[in-house]
Amino acid sequence: MTSHVDTETLALLAEGLLEGDEEHSVQAHVGDCEQCTDQLSALTDVSRVLAEVPATPLPDAVTARIDDALRAELQSRQAPPPEEDAAPPEDDIAPVVPLRRRSGPARWLPYLAAAAAAVFVIGGGTAVLREVLAPSAEETAAPLTAPQPDGPPGPDAALSYYPVVVASGTDYTADGLAAQGRVLIERAGIQNAAGADGDAAAAAPLPSPSALPSDLSACVHHIDDDGQQRPKVIDLATYEGATAWVMVFGTPSDGTGTPVEYTVRVVTPECGSLGSSDDAVVAEAVVPGH
């Protein structure tokens, strides 16, 4: 009993890490030695003391800081090119792809989703998709909705197209489409677009979708292909019980910024992959603008 076992060897023994002979001799010694037995239990206590260190809860400030950092990271990804008319950079972080430009849904989608994310942070009842376009007279005269996300000043200044994406929960029907479309237009608050706050205009803000379908942008793109039409409101809903996207288009402006009439189109989620945009539209109704 002249030499005790050192603490490290005891710790290794406790972990079962000693080799055959050594394990046996150490075990034999510990069995006879009060001091080493004691030390062994002190080692167990080390683990216990470590486990008992109280948890420091994640401070809210840290949560907020991380959210801010990630938001800034998002925005830096979407930073606009200095010139709206300049050709977008060719890499896949091209921040802004004008809707009219045929550059493919894969590049358009990140922007779509990013814009919606920015709005969710604001906490409005309505998700706003924003798309930066080279400003045209009609659109700059009538930005579709507010509040504007806290974006970088560049794109905000040039913002001209804000499709509103909602998930109203409505099941649209063939018979009721015009009336339901009317309700959607009213609730989405796009009517008094010029200067109006989207949320304030809506009696009951429509629920935002928690995520955007990945092929939504392809679909919008597809439908847009045959003209200058871009939906002002997109409702991720159902039509006659089947999943459908209800899109509200404004017909040409009468000059006041409010379309003379709206066209409500029901499209299937497959619309982006169909040959003709006509195939995608399963129903259509016209709603007067005033």
Place this chain on the structure above:
Amino acid sequence: MTTVMDAVQELPDKELLSRHAQGDEHAFGELVRRHRERMWAVAIRVLGDPEEASDALQDAFLSAFRGAHRFRGEAQVSTWLHRIVINACHDRMRRKMVRPAIPTDDVNLDVLSNERYKGTTPDPTSRTDAALDVHAALERLPTEQRLALVLVDMLGYRVDEAAAILEIAAGTVKSRCARGRARLLPYLAHLRNPEPPQDVTSPRGGGRKS
């Protein structure tokens, strides 16, 4: 009603990460919400200092955000995130390595430990005090022992989980833990039995190597 999209909240981690990599801007936020508490727990225990831990956590999430495409599908997202957090902590520690190297002389350490202990308000039952002591003790360990002990002893991860996070063999985790515990023993002996308060002058309080 059925909607076109899946609620992000219901998607598995891997799906979220791949959606994020494809440009879905909601996906990463959901991952952060799911994992931030746990990742904080790791960072605060490794670094001990809330400010350092929050820097590390932010570094980690940003680096995961940017590096999502590097995620290898065979690992758990959670394991991958842990690894990123640990690496971020490691970076922070390296940057702070201006402090003197860890003394290795046990006698010296015992003296330091006792001095430290006498210097503090003697309230061994104070949990905060204990946490500070534990952290001060952990700082004396080589980083790899510290990381293994944080995961296994402090956070209760299984050895194989810690091994996956640290990308080392399970046996290596065990030996690092064992050596770390042996090394910590003299500094934590006074915390062995928080209630009743221990007599500082008791022979159990200091190093008991013979």
